[in-house]
Amino acid sequence: MxxxxxxxxxxxxxxxxxxxxxxxxxxxxxxYPAPALAGNAWHRLPEASPALAAAAQAYYGAPLMLPVAGTQAAIQALPRLRTPSRVTVAAPSYAEHAHHWRGHGHTLTQTPYADLAAAIASSDVVVVCNPNNPTGATVPPAQLLEWAAQLAARGGWLVVDEAFGDTAQHHSVAAQSGAPGLIVLRSVGKFFGLAGIRLGFVAAHADLLRELADLLGPWTISGPAQQVALAALQDRxxxxxxxxxxxxxxxxxxxxxxxxxxxxxxxxxxxxxxxxxxxxxxxxxxxxxxxxxxxxxxxxxxxxxxxxxxxxxxxxxxxxxxxxxxxxx
Structure with a gap:
């Protein structure tokens, strides 16, 4: 690891x-101070909660969101949804991205942020942390959306990891994630300080979210995590x-x-x-x-x-x- x-x-x-x-x-x-849990939180199987997804969509401004067991779950799963592809990961950035794309048969290139625009034409998938972890660097949303459109035109993806985006919502492209080819990752671990509940969200086109949900399987988010996160996302x-x-x-x-x-x-x-x-x-x-x-x-x-x-x-x-x-x- x-x-x-x-x-x-x-x-x-x-x-x-x-x-x-x-x-x-x-x-x-x-x-975030976790509220008292319902008595059956530890007893019931944790069905997917429409209320949690709706709260996330309202908070992050995304048309559709899939709850996942931390953005890490999506980072590990997304490379499994594509046939071998040319993947560019912005560097330096959160190392798990490059680690998992490399580990699933894709051709990986790590490219400095300043050189990303030149890499779009030769890539099928581009992964950007925005704001970047660990440097804090950002890419303007208009630039990201232009790249996403170029990639989507040939069946590619732009994956934007916005795990640290809550304090810079003006940089987010989550609102545009209903278009094919744009995938946005969000986390409740950073801003809400709730890394221990292992919860994040993926914003993307409905077809991709269905594929990802099928791959991840049922009961991915515990009942207690769902209750705590719902309260946090609604507490303006x-x-x-x-x-x-x-x-x-x-x-x-x-x-x-x-x-x-x-x-x-x-x-x-x-x-x-x-x-x-x-x-x-x-x-x-x-x-x-x-x-x-x-x-x-x-x-x-x-x-x-x-x-x-x-x-x-x-x-x-x-x-x-x-x-x-x-x-x-």
Missing amino acids: LEHGGNLRDATLRFGRSDWLDLSTGLNPRW AWQAATHDYLHREGARLAALLARYGIAASGTPLFQWWAEPRAPAFWQHMAERGVWVRLFREAARGIRLGLPPDEAGWRRLEQALKEWNHHSTD
Whole structure:
């Protein structure tokens, strides 16, 4: 399996401590407060909920959506719905995309965001994270829709992973996902901080959603997950307050990093720092109980999420202060 953030058991085994400030995932540290569950939530088979799909369509602005067990389920399944194809995955991005397209007999090319337009003509499938994970880079919706139309004209797909899109809804193309060839992935794990319930949504043409549902089979979303997500998707007051909170805290994180000489960019949920010394920074932070996400490959860098409270902010700043002092000695 590929390495991901949130792997605190690995952190504990490696560094021999358990008092972690976990900034490795990019999740909202103030998760949605789950309501009390109906008494039969653990008893009934979890039939597909029309109310959940309708709430997702209203929240994300999509004409049709299929609930899936996290966007990861769709990422693993979509390559199985196509015959061998020429697939371009924007790079760097969430590594599971390239991993699964490569693993199902497709010809894979990983292409920098700046070169994607030139790759459309020679691709059957193009996969873009928007906003990108881990860099926060975005592609304008008009550009995405132009690419989707070009690909669809010859039976191709544009897959747009909008897992971090809740704080940048103006970049979303979910509203246009009823057209053939455009597939949009959304997640309740990031903005709502509910990664543990394993729930995401796929917006696409009805025919593709039927194929995907048949492949995934029945009862893919637990009853408790459906109940919690329905409440979260309908809670407009919480969403508005959380939107303001994340934008405020995201700006605070960017300013804190800049104060210690770190030129980062990203989204309200995380900051990305492209840095040749990333492994040394990761080691420094881990030794102080601050768990950040290290990217070791060609796009070497660090991704940091938001601290959950003032104690976390103080702990992060102290570690940054010590790094700054060490690196300028």
